[in-house]
Amino acid sequence: MDLPLPVLLSTGHLYAVTGAALVGLGLYAFITLRHPLRQLLAVNVVGAGIFLILGGLGRGPDATDPFPQALVITGIVVAVALTAFGAAMIVRQAQTRAAAKPAADDNENPAP
Amino acid sequence: MSPLDLLMAAPLGFMAAALMLGPSGRWLILLAAPLMAGLALWLALLPPDAAYLVGQWDLPLGILLRADGVARLMILATALVIGAVGLHALAEPPEKPGHAAQAETFWPLVYLMWAGANAGFLTTDLFNLYVTLEMVSLAAVALAAMGSLAAALRYFMIALLGSLAYLLGVALTVARYDTVDVILLAQVAEADLATLLALGLMTAGLLIKAALFPMHGWLPPAHAAAPAPASALLSAIAVKLGFVILVRLWFEAFAAVTGPAALHVLGGLGAAAVIYGSIQAMRQDRLKPLVAYSTVAQVGYLFLAFPLVAGTVEPSGAWAGMTLHGVAHMLAKAAMFLAAGLMLKAVAGDRIADLGGLAQAMPLTVTAFGLAVVSLMGLPPSGGFTAKFLLLSAAIEQGAFLYAGVLVIGGLLAAVYLFRALSACFAPLAGAGPDTASRGPVTGGVQAVAPLALAGLAIVMGFAGTALVDVSAIEAPWATPTVIQPEAAP
Amino acid sequence: MTFAFDLILCLMILGTAAIALFVRDALAAIAFFIAFGNLMGLAWLGLDAVNVALAEIAIGAGVTGVLLILARARLLALGDAATSTGSPLLLRLGALAACAGFVVLLAAAVLSIPPESGLDRVVAPLMPGLGIENRVTGVLLAFRAYDTLLESFVLLGALVAVWSLAPAGAWPGRPADPGMADAPMRRVAGTFGQLLLPVALVMAAYLVWAGSDLPGGAFQAGTVLAGGLLVAGMGGTIGLPSSDQPLLRAALVLGPVVFLAIGLAGVAAGGLLVYPAGLAKALIVTIEYTLFLSIGVTLALLVAGPPMPGASDPDPEGKG
Numbered sequence: 001m002d003l004p005l006p007v008l009l010s011t012g013h014l015y016a017v018t019g020a021a022l023v024g025l026g027l028y029a030f031i032t033l034r035h036p037l038r039q040l041l042a043v044n045v046v047g048a049g050i051f052l053i054l055g056g057l058g059r060g061p062d063a064t065d066p067f068p069q070a071l072v073i074t075g076i077v078v079a080v081a082l083t084a085f086g087a088a089m090i091v092r093q094a095q096t097r098a099a100a101k102p103a104a105d106d107n108e109n110p111a112p
Numbered sequence: 113m114s115p116l117d118l119l120m121a122a123p124l125g126f127m128a129a130a131l132m133l134g135p136s137g138r139w140l141i142l143l144a145a146p147l148m149a150g151l152a153l154w155l156a157l158l159p160p161d162a163a164y165l166v167g168q169w170d171l172p173l174g175i176l177l178r179a180d181g182v183a184r185l186m187i188l189a190t191a192l193v194i195g196a197v198g199l200h201a202l203a204e205p206p207e208k209p210g211h212a213a214q215a216e217t218f219w220p221l222v223y224l225m226w227a228g229a230n231a232g233f234l235t236t237d238l239f240n241l242y243v244t245l246e247m248v249s250l251a252a253v254a255l256a257a258m259g260s261l262a263a264a265l266r267y268f269m270i271a272l273l274g275s276l277a278y279l280l281g282v283a284l285t286v287a288r289y290d291t292v293d294v295i296l297l298a299q300v301a302e303a304d305l306a307t308l309l310a311l312g313l314m315t316a317g318l319l320i321k322a323a324l325f326p327m328h329g330w331l332p333p334a335h336a337a338a339p340a341p342a343s344a345l346l347s348a349i350a351v352k353l354g355f356v357i358l359v360r361l362w363f364e365a366f367a368a369v370t371g372p373a374a375l376h377v378l379g380g381l382g383a384a385a386v387i388y389g390s391i392q393a394m395r396q397d398r399l400k401p402l403v404a405y406s407t408v409a410q411v412g413y414l415f416l417a418f419p420l421v422a423g424t425v426e427p428s429g430a431w432a433g434m435t436l437h438g439v440a441h442m443l444a445k446a447a448m449f450l451a452a453g454l455m456l457k458a459v460a461g462d463r464i465a466d467l468g469g470l471a472q473a474m475p476l477t478v479t480a481f482g483l484a485v486v487s488l489m490g491l492p493p494s495g496g497f498t499a500k501f502l503l504l505s506a507a508i509e510q511g512a513f514l515y516a517g518v519l520v521i522g523g524l525l526a527a528v529y530l531f532r533a534l535s536a537c538f539a540p541l542a543g544a545g546p547d548t549a550s551r552g553p554v555t556g557g558v559q560a561v562a563p564l565a566l567a568g569l570a571i572v573m574g575f576a577g578t579a580l581v582d583v584s585a586i587e588a589p590w591a592t593p594t595v596i597q598p599e600a601a602p
Numbered sequence: 603m604t605f606a607f608d609l610i611l612c613l614m615i616l617g618t619a620a621i622a623l624f625v626r627d628a629l630a631a632i633a634f635f636i637a638f639g640n641l642m643g644l645a646w647l648g649l650d651a652v653n654v655a656l657a658e659i660a661i662g663a664g665v666t667g668v669l670l671i672l673a674r675a676r677l678l679a680l681g682d683a684a685t686s687t688g689s690p691l692l693l694r695l696g697a698l699a700a701c702a703g704f705v706v707l708l709a710a711a712v713l714s715i716p717p718e719s720g721l722d723r724v725v726a727p728l729m730p731g732l733g734i735e736n737r738v739t740g741v742l743l744a745f746r747a748y749d750t751l752l753e754s755f756v757l758l759g760a761l762v763a764v765w766s767l768a769p770a771g772a773w774p775g776r777p778a779d780p781g782m783a784d785a786p787m788r789r790v791a792g793t794f795g796q797l798l799l800p801v802a803l804v805m806a807a808y809l810v811w812a813g814s815d816l817p818g819g820a821f822q823a824g825t826v827l828a829g830g831l832l833v834a835g836m837g838g839t840i841g842l843p844s845s846d847q848p849l850l851r852a853a854l855v856l857g858p859v860v861f862l863a864i865g866l867a868g869v870a871a872g873g874l875l876v877y878p879a880g881l882a883k884a885l886i887v888t889i890e891y892t893l894f895l896s897i898g899v900t901l902a903l904l905v906a907g908p909p910m911p912g913a914s915d916p917d918p919e920g921k922g
Contacts, residue, residue, distance in 0.1 A: 012717025018612040024705030029623035031697040057287035060719025067721035070741035081760035084904035087673040117874040128855040167875040213768035254763035290720035306711040
């Protein structure tokens with residue numbers, strides 16, 4: 001179907017602007033949400049938005065630039081690596097808080 | 113083979129080897145420390161135009177590695193700091209007692225940070241820098257978590273935000289210019305909305321990573337709570353990569369875009385950081401938070417130098433002052449954290465008031481702390497003095513008396529808070545007799561020699577002033593038109 | 603694809619993202635996040651970026667989703683429901699104004715850049731020299747292989763970082779049981795796992811091979827392997843490995859180390875990561891196969907989390 005809309009916005013720009021909106025949404029959530037796990041989710045939404053900007057603006061008339069595509073794949077892998085570490089820290093912090101009533105001292109004291 | 117690739121490849125090899133060797137992987141540092149120092153020295157002595165394209169792929173697509181003066185000095189300091197910290201950690205286990213996982217994972221994480229820092233200092237590619245930034249941040253957060261998980265989680269979240277801001281800036285740059293290479297960008301960058309937003313985002317993200325006031329909030333708790341070797345690496349290495357990338361952005365890639373007003377914003381934040389960090393350091397009554405807040409202040413000088421470098425036609429002095437300040441701070445602060453760790457292990461508490469009697473009990477360590485104090489304050493002769501002197505004369509020459517004033521006041525404030533800690537060590541031991549303290553602490557061994565060597569190097573830097581100034585000028589963006597002329601792609 | 607489709611898809615992406623971010627219940631949030639990730643995958647298909655679509659669905663939605671579900675389940679067991687709690691109105695208003703302003707600025711910047719596949723023109727003439735068809739694989743494993751090499755160590759480093767969180771006395775040890783399956787489910791997973799693991803292995807191996815010429819590659823294939831390993835691990839087909847098993851360590855470092863070795867061997871041909879003429883495809887495929895194996899094992903262990911005391915370990919060794 002042929003809507004008059006394509007004149008206003010190319011496909012690439014449509015996705016890139018959607019990406020920009022995702023960045024804003026995720027940022028707002030990151031600031032206002034208190035729970036670290038939800039913040040981690042927000043960070044992933046921001047990341048997805050950035051990737052979409054890269055992809056959308058790499059969208060040529062007949063192909064999408066492989067260069068930003070490769071950067072996005074690298075970025076997705078880095079994001080999952082950091083998310084895994086973040087999630088593990090959040091869980092460990094909850095476990096330590098739940099387990100240790102006598103809060104462990106943060107300074108390392110040697111056992112002579 | 114070239115040090116340009118070995119400086120990245122060797123630590124990654126050590127990381128994998130440490131993982132394969134398990135608990136005995138810790139001994140690898142005996143091999144890594146001299147090897148990396150040798151490679152760093154080799155790099156420093158390369159001809160001035162040393163650079164090459166990874167995989168021989170041309171620039172808009174490929175990645176260029178380049179040994180400019182900043183990279184040479186930073187990598188040499190990194191090799192000295194991580195080598196010394198590693199040897200110290202070999203003798204003085206960094207983990208919390210009983211934490212076998214920390215004892216084993218400490219080493220691969222250190223090598224990851226080493227590789228990331230070296231690769232980051234050498235590359236001219238902004239996306240490649242993103243990956244190296246994540247290598248360093250990941251290792252830094254994990255090392256900080258060995259002290260306080262809560263502080264590390266806070267650090268992690270804010271660092272994640274910084275990474276995303278930087279990545280978004282890189283994304284806009286890729287889309288706008290079809291290249292992320294610093295050298296190519298310098299030729300094509302224009303001051304349009306996309307470029308300015310990209311630069312602003314990258315700068316904001318990196319300022320978080322470099323912990324410039326007011327984005328420093330995560331630093332003191334994380335650096336103060338981490339085990340001493342980890343604190344040393346966090347303060348010496350992790351915040352420096354963000355700084356070096358900012359240098360690449362502001363003085364090279366987007367030099368044509370940045371105006372004096374924006375540079376004064378950075379300089380002003382730097383000045384504020386010097387004052388704020390110093391005042392906070394004065395208010396601490398525990399030793400490690402004092403040292404951590406001193407990092408907040410010292411980072412300020414790095415950015416205070418930005419307008420001084422840009423504000424003159426002959427920036428070699430200010431440039432060298434900025435670079436040498438980074439190097440001197442790496443050496444002195446790493447020494448100070450290691451010494452502080454040993455001192456706190458020797459006494460009952462973690463307060464400055466608890467340090468009494470240590471000057472007699474562990475003279476080597478207190479000497480190391482004292483030498484680090486000399487360099488951080490900027491007393492002659494020391495690397496800190498050379499750097500501050502160069503910055504001060506640049507400021508006076510330009511009539512930038514506000515910056516000159518902050519440089520002087522910052523030194524005085526540093527004297528106040530650092531001498532307070534140092535003089536506490538000379539106070540008589542409160543309560544018990546002096547011999548109780550002398551029995552407990554270790555007064556010799558590698559763990560005491562490492563901080564002494566680092567602090568000694570920070571002092572020795574003061575005697576190598578002109579040579580270091582010359583090295584810092586190699587391939588500097590203002591010095592000559594860049595020697596590397598990558599041909600444009602077909 | 604038509605513009606109407608793209609437009610509806612973008613609106614759905616924004617809608618699912620908003621729900622994932624702001625719904626109260628954490629599980630609902632994660633469910634919508636996974637839906638969001640899959641729609642993002644569709645968006646990448648809409649952009650003709652099949653490689654990214656596969657990576658987004660497999661890693662962005664799949665692995666990240668499982669990670670978040672597992673983290674939420676472990677938090678819930680400790681009495682933390684991870685519900686979104688409201689923050690002060692003033693903060694919300696301020697953040698809203700700031701973020702809205704930022705989006706307007708960002709959108710204006712984005713719209714000022716014409717969408718172009720500028721570097722495609724640079725990449726295309728270089729592909730015949732590599733002997734592979736997939737341009738994205740070409741960028742990832744040749745033109746920007748240095749990024750990918752470092753990134754493979756980031757992934758490895760993330761696992762080391764996760765391991766560093768193991769509590770005192772749990773090292774070396776096994777990760778806690780994911781606990782996502784009750785007994786009957788576990789039997790299903792057990793039977794299923796026996797079937798799935800070899801199927802996943804074959805499928806993943808095919809994805810790597812196809813990745814030279816068709817969409818696919820080491821990261822996507824590694825995720826398939828990780829999925830197979832996780833289901834098999836949950837069902838007991840294979841035990842969750844102890845962190846000190848030499849074979850496990852070897853599997854983790856194999857890919858990154860082979861990549862690094864091939865990169866350094868390139869020095870003989872002219873420099874870091876230079877592939878000698880004629881050998882490019884063979885080297886790329888070697889890197890991809892070893893990398894996929896390591897990525898699969900690393901991702902599975904990243905999801906499983908740090909070693910925990912007494913986690914299906916018959917002899918807790920205490921302090922090492």
